[in-house]
Amino acid sequence: MHNNDPHVPDPAQDGGVADNGVNADLDALTAKLTALESELAGARETVLRERAEIENQRRRLQRDLDNARRFANEKLLGELLPVYDGIVLGLANESADAKTLREGLDLTLKQLEKVIQGNGLSVIDPLHQPFNPEHHQAISSVTSNEHVPGTVVAVVQKGFVLNDRLLRPALVAVVGDH
Template sequence: MQNNDPHATDPAQDSAADNSVNADLDALTARLAALESELSSARDTVLRERAEIENQRRRLQRDLDQARRFANEKLLGDLLPVYDGLALGLSNENADAKTLREGLAITLKQLEKVTSSNGLVLVDPLHQPFNPDHHQAISAVDSAEHAPNTVVAVVQKGFVLNDRLLRPALVAVVKDN
């Protein structure tokens, strides 16, 4: 008997359609598996990179902490002979004032050498024009010998560390007339 239903499909066509759908489904399943594998690999890579970045951050922080802790190591090592000179001078109970003074002068030269080699420059502006960037005027005096705004006395010397003012020189300056 023949099927005259216009909506009925041919079983051969149904089988071909099913095979096509199954092939598409298999292809999509394989593609999904490949993408899931790629996603898993990308997640692993991201996690490893995050861990590496965190490890680098910790190492950098540790190195920075060490650098801060030992930043003065060279300076303090250079100051040890100055310390030894002062200790030796104080331990000599039989030294007279002249000998102590000579020892202090040598120790001061050692100290000046250490500080200058570490970037410290002395500001001693006697008989130079007043510079408000490096000097602090604590008094103004009259003087016929010097031009106005000239430093005529240094109460306390100043210091510059690597081009940055550490302490201004305290000075007396000639008044403007």
């Protein structure tokens, strides 16, 4: 039987044109799928490389941080070695008199003060200054007609500030209220 309707395609006359269209669509979809799979594989590889790089950076940073902690005092200790050497030399000089030892100690103390000031440490020596509870610790109260109440009249132990942060308060005697 023959199809006489001009609008309905006759499968016998078509001869596989419909199959060719489906095959072309299938080939196009297969090619697109292959391209997308390749793109996905490339993206996965990029992500894996970036993860590995981030992990390597994290390890390097951790190693650098560990080294910074281990050697944080290296500069300071290197600067303290001449002070140490001065003390050792002074103690080794058994024939020195008191005046020579005192001069050596004075020079060593000046070296030490230079090192600590160069590293942000400053001395609190509040003699004859008003009492400051943020930097001073009163350990005794004395009476005095020469000084106003609240004045530091004796420093038992000097205090220290490290880069604007109190490291140790000065231990002081303060004039009390009359």
